[in-house]
Amino acid sequence: MKKESIFEAMENDIINAKIDEVEKNKLLKNVMRMKEQKINIMITGTTGCGKSSTINALFDTEVAKVGVGVDPETMEIEKYELDNLILWDTPGLGDGKEADNRHAKNIIKKLAEVDNKGNALIDLVLVILDGSSRDLGTSYELINNVIIPNLGEDKENRILVAINQADMAMKGRNWDFNENKPNDKLKEFLEEKVRSVKNRIYEGTGVSVEPIYYSAGYKEEGEVQNRPYNLSKLLYYIVKATPANKRVVYVDNINSDESMWKDDDELLDYGKETRQSVFDSIVEGASEGADVGERIGGIFGTAGKKVGRIIGGAIGAVVGFLGGIFG
Numbered sequence: 271m272k273k274e275s276i277f278e279a280m281e282n283d284i285i286n287a288k289i290d291e292v293e294k295n296k297l298l299k300n301v302m303r304m305k306e307q308k309i310n311i312m313i314t315g316t317t318g319c320g321k322s323s324t325i326n327a328l329f330d331t332e333v334a335k336v337g338v339g340v341d342p343e344t345m346e347i348e349k350y351e352l353d354n355l356i357l358w359d360t361p362g363l364g365d366g367k368e369a370d371n372r373h374a375k376n377i378i379k380k381l382a383e384v385d386n387k388g389n390a391l392i393d394l395v396l397v398i399l400d401g402s403s404r405d406l407g408t409s410y411e412l413i414n415n416v417i418i419p420n421l422g423e424d425k426e427n428r429i430l431v432a433i434n435q436a437d438m439a440m441k442g443r444n445w446d447f448n449e450n451k452p453n454d455k456l457k458e459f460l461e462e463k464v465r466s467v468k469n470r471i472y473e474g475t476g477v478s479v480e481p482i483y484y485s486a487g488y489k490e491e492g493e494v495q496n497r498p499y500n501l502s503k504l505l506y507y508i509v510k511a512t513p514a515n516k517r518v519v520y521v522d523n524i525n526s527d528e529s530m531w532k533d534d535d536e537l538l539d540y541g542k543e544t545r546q547s548v549f550d551s552i553v554e555g556a557s558e559g560a561d562v563g564e565r566i567g568g569i570f571g572t573a574g575k576k577v578g579r580i581i582g583g584a585i586g587a588v589v590g591f592l593g594g595i596f597g
């Protein structure tokens with residue numbers, strides 16, 4: 271049996287709400303419109319940086335093949351469609367001159383695509399850097415010369431730079447394998463990496479990005495999954511960079527394995543922030559133009575429950591509506 275989607279939950283909530291029929295119809299219409307929204311994310315970076323591992327860690331599916339020795343010559347953009355969430359797994363640079371030219375052309379073409387409303391198809395580009403590599407030259411080339419110049423306006427909000435394999439940044443040294451987190455020395459090293467990546471991009475393009483570091487985790491044949499680190503932070507940044515009216519798309523597709531979201535730098539309660547921001551944008555989108563005022567908080571009980579379950583949220587936890595947009 272297919273589980274109830276967030277949209278079905280919202281529709282049921284509206285049908286059962288104690289509001290008049292006119293407002294009900296307005297809300298249902300809004301949900302219908304929300305159902306048609308698609309989010310397109312380009313995930314790019316050098317072969318082996320961890321694009322496939324990151325996709326599989328973030329989302330509730332194992333769509334992306336994790337490669338050991340894939341042939342870069344035959345690699346082109348792979349498309350994964352998870353409901354309304356569309357991922358474009360895109361080879362970056364570093365595969366040799368000829369392949370790189372082709373990759374760059376493919377990226378530029380994809381970034382120039384528009385949807386049926388004339389808006390850029392790609393909402394967000396996630397560039398993954400290999401944190402275990404000392405030479406990030408090809409990544410800077412990719413970001414500064416291929417991606418950023420082709421992002422159109424609003425560049426800052428359409429690119430996210432994330433440094434993966436934080437566990438291997440010092441060849442595995444200074445990683446606390448029991449706690450699954452970096453010790454202070456490695457933390458310092460990673461923070462320095464973040465600063466230097468930020469500077470190199472700013473110097474090259476004038477665009478100011480906020481890189482983060484994380485580990486997608488990994489799974490060896492026949493062994494247990496090594497848990498990710500800061501995956502919750504990565505998702506929080508992805509959600510924040512997603513236009514508010516499209517955030518609903520994540521609810522049905524986030525990896526439901528709680529252990530994936532456990533370990534992070536705890537600078538923020540990323541799960542809570544993400545759930546709240548997704549829920550607020552859902553309520554805002556659903557109630558647009560409807561006169562339901564104060565009652566809005568009580569309407570989306572089941573939908574709130576569904577949102578409450580994402581990113582390691584306690585089963586059954588209900589996210590409450592903050593009411594900020596009406597206050």
Ligand SMILES: Nc1nc2c(ncn2[C@@H]2O[C@H](COP(=O)(O)OP(=O)(O)O)[C@@H](O)[C@H]2O)c(=O)[nH]1
Binds near residue numbers: 316318338437489
């Ligand atoms: N130690 C460690 N290995 C990783 C991490 N992310 C990916 N890997 C490994 O790096 C290799 C390449 O990853 P893959 O996802 O196929 O990279 P892609 O070519 O960018 O799609 C695989 O062996 C992964 O298991 C990580 O965060 N830490």
Ligand SMILES: [Mg+2]
Binds near residue numbers: 321322323334335336
């Ligand atoms: Mg891959």
